[in-house]
Amino acid sequence: MKSTGVQRSALPVHPVLNARFSPRAFSDRAVTDAELELVLEAARWAPSSMNEQPWRFLITRRGEEGHAELLATLNHSNQVWANKAPVLILNLVHRILSRIGQENFHARHDLGIATAQLTAQATALGMGLHILGGFHADAARAAFGIPETYDVVSVIVLGFPGEPDSLPEQLMQRELQHSPRRPLAELVHYGRFNG
Template sequence: MDQPRSSLGVLPAISARYSPRAFSPRPVTADELTLVLEAARWAPSSMNEQPWRFLVTRKGGEGHDLLLDCLNPSNRLWADKAPVLMLAMAHRILHRISAENHHARHDLGVAVGQLGVQATSMGLGMHQLGGFDPAKARQAFGIPDELDLVTVIVLGWPGAPDDLPEHLQQRERARSPRRELSELVHHGRFVP
């Protein structure tokens, strides 16, 4: 696992997580893949609707090139080395009452957060991407309207920054900063 980023005692799998662009050619096994998806499965959700859906593709397997082709070129440039791509979707309809699920994307985010913690704890790296063409992916895979196409998740074993195109190498070695807790948290009253 990478160096922890927080100076406080948060869980190592939270503190060490980062979004890699360099991926090793080492494949992710079916069991490893199942484990990270299982972590997502146990996330909490509004009315226990579990609105998250994942379309999983593996390098060399069905649908992988199709999904890769939906990424923005700046993402495709490095994501094509990773062994797994997952299209993360949120089902917008509450089945029990046939109404709009206003928390579907929130709940997908919680599930993906758990997936990320599990992946990091196993030494895997994952990188979420909003930079893809949802309309193209919807058409390519025949995905119905009631599913929102939210991100593509790149999953694999972190690789060597030196293997990236030069303009990305420095970025890979750095870690992105965070706002101070004092900017994010309001105690007792809201201070604009």
């Protein structure tokens, strides 16, 4: 499992979770069909409200159909490094519960779980994965003809981690930094909410 070598948590959380970070440096190594299927399969087994499985993944591979169009929807600050990764995935959710025809309040929540499982599987395979909200969802909707009953939520940049020094200086520094976390005491409340 390649990482920046930073032991992120001081506690013994699972190595897959501890090794994960959001890389910007990607190597030239391609993602095989089998590797791609495995990470998507990991997402498939995520739990979801009413077992709706509202997530949808639109896969694009570098040099193949749809990739240039999806890349063009990213914010410039993301495009400059994401263009090297072999796979870009557009994350969608179906907004309507199929059983009752009503809005699925938990659709994005469930996409989050599915992408977390996809991320864990990818990390276990030594892959690097970076989720992006910095893209133009309306442009992606138009480019791929996504119907209004789907929300266009995020983009996954997927590949294998590259060398940090392949990045421009400023991004290289960020690649090597430990991204901070709030302390558990701020995130967790026991028995009552402390604001």
